[in-house]
Amino acid sequence: MRSAMIAAGMLLLIHGGPAFEAHAQQAGITRTELQRHDLSTPGREMVQARIDFAPGASFPRHSHPGEEIIYVLEGSLEYEVAGKPPLTLQAGGVLFIPAGVVHSARNVGHGNAAELGTYLAEKGKPLVVLAN
Numbered sequence: 001m002r003s004a005m006i007a008a009g010m011l012l013l014i015h016g017g018p019a020f021e022a023h024a025q026q027a028g029i030t031r032t033e034l035q036r037h038d039l040s041t042p043g044r045e046m047v048q049a050r051i052d053f054a055p056g057a058s059f060p061r062h063s064h065p066g067e068e069i070i071y072v073l074e075g076s077l078e079y080e081v082a083g084k085p086p087l088t089l090q091a092g093g094v095l096f097i098p099a100g101v102v103h104s105a106r107n108v109g110h111g112n113a114a115e116l117g118t119y120l121a122e123k124g125k126p127l128v129v130l131a132n
Contacts, residue, residue, distance in 0.1 A: 028057030028107075038123065045123040051105075053077065053113040058106035061131035066121030068097040075113025078106045102131045 030052045037046050044066070051059070053075070061080075070079075072093045079087050079095055081103040088108060089095060097103055099121075107113040121127060 026059050028054035029059055043123050045121055047119040047121060047127055049117050051115050051117055053107035055107055055111060059104060061102050061104045063100050063102050063129050064119055064121060064127060065125040066099045066119055069118040070095040071116040073114040073116055075107060075111055076109035077113050077115060078108045080104045
């Protein structure tokens with residue numbers, strides 16, 4: 001049974017998609033996919049998700065196979081983007097992360113925090129790729 005679960009997990013990592021999202025949750029973080037649509041550019045799609053962070057929760061270093069546009073909905077989130085100093089955004093703050101750039105996010109406030117992430121990504125690739 002355990003080996004079957006590991007094999008299923010590896011398939012999800014390799015093939016990506018919505019099922020990957022459900023298994024990619026980190027402690028204290030909930031990712032809710034809101035919509036997914038093909039773009040007019042062949043092989044590209046738009047994915048929009050709400051990401052909720054419990055107090056002190058962080059999402060480790062990762063990248064995306066496309067651009068990410070972030071809008072902070074509530075709370076205070078600190079972002080570390082490769083090659084840039086850490087940036088703390090409050091509700092209403094925005095951030096653009098180019099395709100493939102490694103970054104992380106952490107709730108640095110005292111309450112819950114949330115962001116709206118919009119991804120313009122390569123279709124068929126995992127939306128989140130954890131960095132080494």
